[in-house]
Amino acid sequence: MSGTINVFVVSLDTQSERRIxxxxxVxxxxxxxxxITGVPVANQAISIRTSLEDRSLVATLSEDSRPLGFYGLRDWHVLQVEDTNPSTSLTGQLTDVTQVDKFEISEEEYAKRTDTVLAYKQRHKVGRFAPKDETEKPQAEVNIDVGSRCEVESAEPGLSKRGTVRFVGTTSFGTGEGIWVGVEYDExxxxxxxxIKGERYFSCRPNxxxxxxxxxxxxxxxxVEEIDLDEEM
Structure with a gap:
């Protein structure tokens, strides 16, 4: 046997791939x-396992003077390291959360503290503490029914733009929010x-x-205003 081989080293707190x-x-x-594992030499009990999926025992490294090849160590075998005296080391303490004291605080006490996320949001006016838009006004009620006859205000004096209401509601176009009225003109x-912009709100003839x-x-x-075709121009 020559060169190095790839193995997995596994202990209670660690798992890594190594070249040995x-x-x-031993x-x-x-x-x-x-x-690698933090397990003291004197506490180590090492065994060779088939793989990470199959932990069948291949051999136990029982003699310190023997070379690893004596035990038939092969590529992708698992070197499983157990701590025979964990009370003298930190083995297992990194993953044992039962020994960690839990910090508990009431909602009232939490609200009084100045070093919390809640306090940060209050100071910087974030989230539910953000100021409301003072310019925002409540939306006025619109009493316009679809199907109603109507006249649309015109900038040209004497010009009446009559039609039928076909849509009342919000749209995805225009600046700002609010209600828009869609009208189908008589002319x-x-x-x-x-x-508008590929989204249909009602249907009528072009223009x-x-x-x-x-x-x-x-x-x-x-x-509907009637046009007198016989009227002299």
């Missing part, structure tokens, strides 16, 4: 394993067909649809 020279003695191995004075804020809409008895 099979020509070294005593030399123990000195190396003390640095092609609109800007769309009831859809007959428009979206406006509720304050621009007057609901009432607004019949």
């Amino acid at each position: 020279d099979p020509h070294i003695t 005593e030399q191995l123990k000195n190396k394993l003390e640095l 092609p004075m609109g800007k769309n067909d009831g859809s 007959y649809g428009v979206f406006v804020r509720p304050e621009k809409v007057k609901v009432g008895d607004y019949p």
